[in-house]
Amino acid sequence: GGPFLSVRDLRVHFSTEDGIVKAVDGLSFDLGHGRTLGIVGESGSGKSVTNMALLGLHDSRNTTIDGEALLDGQDLLTATQRELERLRGNKMSMIFQDALASLSPYHTVGRQIGETYRKHTGASRKEARDRAVEMLAKVGIPQPELRVDDYPHQFSGGMRQRAMIAMALVCDPALLIADEPTTALDVTVQAQIMDLLKDLQQETGTSIIFITHDLGVITDIADDVLVMYGGRCVERGTKQEVLRAPQHPYTWGLLGSMPSLDHPVDVPLSPIPGAPPSLLNPPTGCRFHPRCAFIEQVGNGLCADAQPPLEVVDGRGAACHLTPAQRVEFFADFAGIQ
Numbered sequence: 407g408g409p410f411l412s413v414r415d416l417r418v419h420f421s422t423e424d425g426i427v428k429a430v431d432g433l434s435f436d437l438g439h440g441r442t443l444g445i446v447g448e449s450g451s452g453k454s455v456t457n458m459a460l461l462g463l464h465d466s467r468n469t470t471i472d473g474e475a476l477l478d479g480q481d482l483l484t485a486t487q488r489e490l491e492r493l494r495g496n497k498m499s500m501i502f503q504d505a506l507a508s509l510s511p512y513h514t515v516g517r518q519i520g521e522t523y524r525k526h527t528g529a530s531r532k533e534a535r536d537r538a539v540e541m542l543a544k545v546g547i548p549q550p551e552l553r554v555d556d557y558p559h560q561f562s563g564g565m566r567q568r569a570m571i572a573m574a575l576v577c578d579p580a581l582l583i584a585d586e587p588t589t590a591l592d593v594t595v596q597a598q599i600m601d602l603l604k605d606l607q608q609e610t611g612t613s614i615i616f617i618t619h620d621l622g623v624i625t626d627i628a629d630d631v632l633v634m635y636g637g638r639c640v641e642r643g644t645k646q647e648v649l650r651a652p653q654h655p656y657t658w659g660l661l662g663s664m665p666s667l668d669h670p671v672d673v674p675l676s677p678i679p680g681a682p683p684s685l686l687n688p689p690t691g692c693r694f695h696p697r698c699a700f701i702e703q704v705g706n707g708l709c710a711d712a713q714p715p716l717e718v719v720d721g722r723g724a725a726c727h728l729t730p731a732q733r734v735e736f737f738a739d740f741a742g743i744q
């Protein structure tokens with residue numbers, strides 16, 4: 407069959423006192439059944455806004471959303487709040503960076519997992535409790551029969567993250583959106599959580615959108631990668647394509663600031679100079695041009711004048727005025743000097 411989630415020309419604009427913020431400005435992608443799409447970009451690139459718009463969790467008083475987001479044929483962008491409530495926690499689910507903000511301090515972990523289950527299945531309290539114990543075991547909480555009656559503050563940070571994953575997966579969602587779920591955790595716990603997500607995905611076949619500012623986090627889990635900059639997709643492809651033969655100078659910069667085996671951590675990494683653009687008054691032309699080292703190679707002021715089109719063939723493409731030959735040549739130079 408076709409893609410499970412198909413997003414076309416998504417636009418999310420906020421009205422503020424200072425004007426319209428074009429947080430997402432024409433984003434398209436597909437997600438297949440059981441696949442993981444990594445969405446990567448700096449903060450303010452529109453990643454989280456995309457996620458909130460898909461889930462219907464944006465503030466509708468000041469937000470305008472255009473485009474199409476078909477989940478199994480149903481358009482999430484035109485769904486009613488009631489329909490979205492039925493979908494959330496059930497067919498689609500989410501986990502965030504901050505488990506404490508997602509879990510209520512006033513109820514036991516088991517009750518919170520169980521209530522999500524009851525809401526969507528109509529199960530009894532007893533069945534919901536059993537299911538909560540089962541889920542806690544599944545996410546690797548030791549002694550789940552005892553810990554099910556703990557409150558969130560009695561869990562460590564890593565355990566709370568596991569509990570949030572248990573709550574997100576309790577109804578076997580077909581889509582899981584994970585927004586920086588490991589960012590607040592230390593490296594060891596982060597690796598354990600990523601392993602857990604991979605195992606659970608293998609078991610359940612859930613499709614995952616994994617949102618992160620750190621390309622390194624998704625090198626294991628992602629099948630496909632979408633790089634966002636300034637509210638737009640600047641590059642997409644399979645993980646192998648984007649990591650091994652990236653075509654966009656912004657992606658080169660992200661790779662350059664990522665520790666890797668052939669880039670020991672005692673060598674200073676090179677973050678991309680400059681700051682992400684304001685989406686109130688975005689740069690003209692290519693939104694990356696104020697930070698790009700390659701505008702002279704394009705020449706004629708084109709980078710500042712004209713928005714480079716994103717040409718996608720078989721899911722692979724980048725939005726840059728450099729020619730295909732230049733992209734290969736300059737990336738080789740760039741990688742050589744790292």
Ligand code: SF4
Binds near residue numbers: 692701714728
């Ligand atoms: Fe750099 Fe120009 Fe390509 Fe934008 S279009 S990434 S400014 S070379």
Ligand code: MG
Binds near residue numbers: 449453454586
């Ligand atoms: Mg974010």
